[in-house]
Amino acid sequence: MTLQQAKELQSWVPIPNDSDFPLFNLPLGVFSRDGEAVSCGTRIGDTAIDLSALQQLGYFDAIDLPDDVFMQDTLNDFIALGKDIHRAWRKEMMVLFSADEGRLRDNEAHRVDALFNVREVEMMMPVFVQDYTDFYSSKEHATNVGIMFRGKENALMPNWLHIPVGYHGRASSIVVSGVDLHRPKGQQLPADADAPVYGPCKMMDFELEMAFITTEGKPLGHRIKVEEAEDYIFGMVVFNDWSARDIQKWEYVPLGPFLGKNFGSSISPWIVTLDALEIFRSNSPEQSPQPLPYLQGKKDATFDINLQVDIEPQGCEATTVCRSNFKYLYWSMAQQLAHHTVNGCNINAGDMMASGTISGPTEDSYGSMLELSWKGTKPLTMKDGSERKFLQDNDTVIMKAHCEQDGFRLGFGEVRSTILPAIND
Ligand code: MN
Numbered sequence: 288m289t290l291q292q293a294k295e296l297q298s299w300v301p302i303p304n305d306s307d308f309p310l311f312n313l314p315l316g317v318f319s320r321d322g323e324a325v326s327c328g329t330r331i332g333d334t335a336i337d338l339s340a341l342q343q344l345g346y347f348d349a350i351d352l353p354d355d356v357f358m359q360d361t362l363n364d365f366i367a368l369g370k371d372i373h374r375a376w377r378k379e380m381m382v383l384f385s386a387d388e389g390r391l392r393d394n395e396a397h398r399v400d401a402l403f404n405v406r407e408v409e410m411m412m413p414v415f416v417q418d419y420t421d422f423y424s425s426k427e428h429a430t431n432v433g434i435m436f437r438g439k440e441n442a443l444m445p446n447w448l449h450i451p452v453g454y455h456g457r458a459s460s461i462v463v464s465g466v467d468l469h470r471p472k473g474q475q476l477p478a479d480a481d482a483p484v485y486g487p488c489k490m491m492d493f494e495l496e497m498a499f500i501t502t503e504g505k506p507l508g509h510r511i512k513v514e515e516a517e518d519y520i521f522g523m524v525v526f527n528d529w530s531a532r533d534i535q536k537w538e539y540v541p542l543g544p545f546l547g548k549n550f551g552s553s554i555s556p557w558i559v560t561l562d563a564l565e566i567f568r569s570n571s572p573e574q575s576p577q578p579l580p581y582l583q584g585k586k587d588a589t590f591d592i593n594l595q596v597d598i599e600p601q602g603c604e605a606t607t608v609c610r611s612n613f614k615y616l617y618w619s620m621a622q623q624l625a626h627h628t629v630n631g632c633n634i635n636a637g638d639m640m641a642s643g644t645i646s647g648p649t650e651d652s653y654g655s656m657l658e659l660s661w662k663g664t665k666p667l668t669m670k671d672g673s674e675r676k677f678l679q680d681n682d683t684v685i686m687k688a689h690c691e692q693d694g695f696r697l698g699f700g701e702v703r704s705t706i707l708p709a710i711n712d
Pocket of ligand 1: 421422494496528643644
């Protein structure tokens with residue numbers, strides 16, 4: 288479908304002008320009502336749609352779906368069905384909810400069963416994440432952090448332009464938007480000290496990232512080639528990779544991030560599929576030197592997705608501190624996945640792979656406080672006049688992502704969570 292066709296797709300469900308969720312989007316998520324009835328669902332405008340109800344009412348009879356595939360507290364089973372089924376579902380939904388289709392539109396009893404205002408539902412973790420990988424794919428971010436941690440001469444490690452660098456992170460501490468986290472505690476080496484201290488992190492940071500969620504992969508030993516990699520990517524979310532910089536700086540040599548990262552990561556609740564993003568496809572940056580053949584993919588391997596980070600101090604209006612774009616990333620998702628599996632490593636439906644901090648070329652496009660405040664030397668001013676080198680207790684971080692072209696908008700909503708004071712134990 289072209290951008291023009293997507294734009295012309297009208298629904299009988301009302302869609303506010305600035306909505307991230309036109310009929311063309313059809314993101315997938317999991318929500319509960321009244322704290323109990325849990326279902327997989329989608330969203331059009333401000334309407335949350337219970338897919339398990341629609342399946343029970345017979346609206347998906349033409350698709351080869353297992354019984355109760357949506358009556359689950361995760362999307363893993365649906366994701367594992369593969370792209371042909373996802374596309375058949377998407378097509379069916381576009382017909383069912385298009386303006387001139389009356390089957391559900393004119394059936395009030397069915398609408399009452401399946402359609403809810405988004406404010407009446409509580410969004411939950413959309414997938415069970417068995418494995419989580421965090422890449423480090425922004426050249427601007429890697430360069431900035433390299434300069435701060437190692438100096439200008441050693442900013443980019445010799446492997447960086449040849450390998451989509453990554454590490455295995457902690458899957459079970461990934462939480463959905465709205466879940467607040469406590470400031471972590473750990474070891475830090477204060478400046479000019481020769482012994483570490485233990486206490487609450489003093490350099491609490493966010494990382495603006497996006498993550499992709501994989502479909503069922505191949506058996507151990509088999510690789511996913513760069514040209515087929517997108518077939519194994521179900522969709523994307525906005526990802527906040529919370530980072531305790533002082534803990535990270537002291538611990539990261541030689542094995543990389545550990546307690547500076549594993550206390551929590553936050554995601555936006557709706558998974559936007561690559562099929563919905565397709566009309567916003569964009570070229571990746573030129574790669575020089577040319578990567579090894581197994582990493583050479585198509586040029587337009589990324590998507591034009593506007594990103595924004597706001598900090599909302601307690602009781603104060605939010606201040607936008609960063610505007611970036613997913614297309615700045617040096618390594619594409621296809622290259623990341625091809626690299627991840629080139630040694631025969633397996634992937635599962637519901638695995639999450641985060642991009643790494645997405646910094647752009649300008650100082651207002653840096654995707655972390657570490658870079659925005661340049662290690663605390665250039666504090667940011669909030670709308671209430673207070674300053675931030677890093678995050679303070681009770682600061683809320685809000686990340687948003689959307690695509691827009693020719694007046695047509697499609698997006699992810701937001702991931703929002705608050706840093707609570709450290710637990711005093
Ligand atoms: Mn990260």
